[in-house]
Amino acid sequence: MPSFRYPSAGELRAILVAVQLPEMEDADVRRSLSELENLLGSLGIGVADRIVQRRIQPSRVTYVGEGKLQELARLTGGTGELPRGPKTNLESLRTDLLVVADDELTPGQRRNLRAALGVEVIDRTEVILRVFESRPQSHASRLELELARLEYELPRIRDEHVDDDREGGGGRASRGHSNVELAKQRIRDRIAYLRKEIARVHAVQDRSRRARSDQIRVALVGYTNAGKSSLMRRLTGREVFVEDRLFATLGTTVGQLSPPTVPPILVADTVGFIHRLPHQLVASFRSTLEEAKEASLLLHVVDVSDPAFRAQIRVTEEVLAEIGAGEIPTWLLLNKADRLDANAREAIAREFSEALLVSALDPRDVETIHRRLREHFARNFVEETIILPYARRGLLAEFADRLQIVREEYGESVAVTVRASEQVIAMLRARLTR
Numbered sequence: 001m002p003s004f005r006y007p008s009a010g011e012l013r014a015i016l017v018a019v020q021l022p023e024m025e026d027a028d029v030r031r032s033l034s035e036l037e038n039l040l041g042s043l044g045i046g047v048a049d050r051i052v053q054r055r056i057q058p059s060r061v062t063y064v065g066e067g068k069l070q071e072l073a074r075l076t077g078g079t080g081e082l083p084r085g086p087k088t089n090l091e092s093l094r095t096d097l098l099v100v101a102d103d104e105l106t107p108g109q110r111r112n113l114r115a116a117l118g119v120e121v122i123d124r125t126e127v128i129l130r131v132f133e134s135r136p137q138s139h140a141s142r143l144e145l146e147l148a149r150l151e152y153e154l155p156r157i158r159d160e161h162v163d164d165d166r167e168g169g170g171g172r173a174s175r176g177h178s179n180v181e182l183a184k185q186r187i188r189d190r191i192a193y194l195r196k197e198i199a200r201v202h203a204v205q206d207r208s209r210r211a212r213s214d215q216i217r218v219a220l221v222g223y224t225n226a227g228k229s230s231l232m233r234r235l236t237g238r239e240v241f242v243e244d245r246l247f248a249t250l251g252t253t254v255g256q257l258s259p260p261t262v263p264p265i266l267v268a269d270t271v272g273f274i275h276r277l278p279h280q281l282v283a284s285f286r287s288t289l290e291e292a293k294e295a296s297l298l299l300h301v302v303d304v305s306d307p308a309f310r311a312q313i314r315v316t317e318e319v320l321a322e323i324g325a326g327e328i329p330t331w332l333l334l335n336k337a338d339r340l341d342a343n344a345r346e347a348i349a350r351e352f353s354e355a356l357l358v359s360a361l362d363p364r365d366v367e368t369i370h371r372r373l374r375e376h377f378a379r380n381f382v383e384e385t386i387i388l389p390y391a392r393r394g395l396l397a398e399f400a401d402r403l404q405i406v407r408e409e410y411g412e413s414v415a416v417t418v419r420a421s422e423q424v425i426a427m428l429r430a431r432l433t434r
């Protein structure tokens with residue numbers, strides 16, 4: 001076990017706690033805790049120690065068992081005793097140390113742990129919510145995130161309230177109770193309002209997605225921090241946000257492959273995936289999931305320099321399968337290859353012979369992806385000659401962004417040979433007969 005590093009003044013450090021269920025491998029737990037450590041790191045919180053306990057299931061009362069609880073209490077300086085009443089003396093909690101559970105805690109588990117350990121206790125969901133909240137947000141993601149936050153808070157509000165009500169006393173109990181009810185009602189009202197607003201925003205997003213439905217669409221998907229937005233920038237020239245932290249992107253951006261192709265290829269940048277995403281946050285991923293589901297090709301971007309990249313590929317594949325995007329043709333882009341040495345590159349190229357080993361920082365690699373995309377979609381084009389009356393030539397202008405004109409011959413009418421997808425040609429013919 002790594003030795004416990006005590007925080008110095010002004011520093012906030014965390015002790016991570018996980019319960020390892022029988023079906024979990026050691027490596028799964030290590031990976032999950034490393035991810036939690038990264039998430040905390042992006043909030044500026046360092047990790048002092050990791051505590052793992054093997055159990056059939058988490059303790060309903062204290063998450064970990066009695067022995068581990070005492071071990072933790074020794075590390076935090078807590079009494080190790082459960083609260084006698086529903087109250088914790090918040091003033092006595094240490095402010096330099098935090099205990100973070102790798103699962104979502106029930107309100108009761110959290111209260112008991114706090115009392116026994118004498119430190120603030122939070123869970124994985126809270127950490128992910130805070131990371132999302134620390135990111136710049138679009139109008140849609142702000143609403144979705146507030147909804148996720150309130151859904152998380154609602155069942156926990158009673159505890160917080162009772163904890164804060166330190167005066168107690170018989171007469172106050174009923175007043176405290178009604179205050180809790182009022183607070184809950186306010187949250188429920190706000191949740192109802194947010195749901196309505198979000199439905200409206202989604203309807204607008206759905207319309208703009210439908211408007212693109214006959215166009216060629218590619219979606220960049222993958223684990224958070226893999227380099228999706230970096231590739232988006234270089235493939236489309238769109239100034240999307242790139243940063244070396246988890247969940248830099250919280251919304252979907254669509255741009256055209258640049259230099260432009262005829263017909264244009266639309267590329268969508270999406271929100272990154274993560275292991276065990278809290279269910280409250282699934283709505284925030286909706287536009288990402290829809291964008292992925294409707295794409296004709298997925299570019300699965302992977303940070304190949306991350307030692308956990310194989311597991312991250314699996315997480316992304318699982319999510320894609322869950323949302324019904326498992327059958328969409330997918331290219332594996334093993335990104336950040338510039339960080340590998342020649343040997344590692346060679347080994348990985350052998351192991352993933354179907355994948356493209358690339359670096360978003362290398363313009364030649366970006367050009368390779370661009371060319372492959374062009375070739376891929378051009379292959380699906382068919383060439384057909386369509387006879388247009390002169391009066392209907394305007395139709396070509398309407399379809400100009402979706403087809404290439406190979407030849408035009410003028411006689412009694414115009415014979416135009418075009419190259420386009422079968423879908424677009426069918427649409428053009430349908431318009432002609434109308």
Ligand SMILES: Nc1nc2c(ncn2[C@@H]2O[C@H](COP(=O)(O)OP(=O)(O)OP(=O)(O)O)[C@@H](O)[C@H]2O)c(=O)[nH]1
Binds near residue numbers: 359
């Ligand atoms: N060395 C190296 N760094 C890269 C490469 N691609 C991206 N990065 C860096 O990796 C970090 C994350 O890149 P992003 O493009 O923001 O990753 P993302 O997949 O969009 O991440 P999220 O939006 O958080 O899901 C940034 O610091 C990039 O500069 C690459 O090919 N090589």
Ligand SMILES: [Mg+2]
Binds near residue numbers: 229230242270
């Ligand atoms: Mg991004």
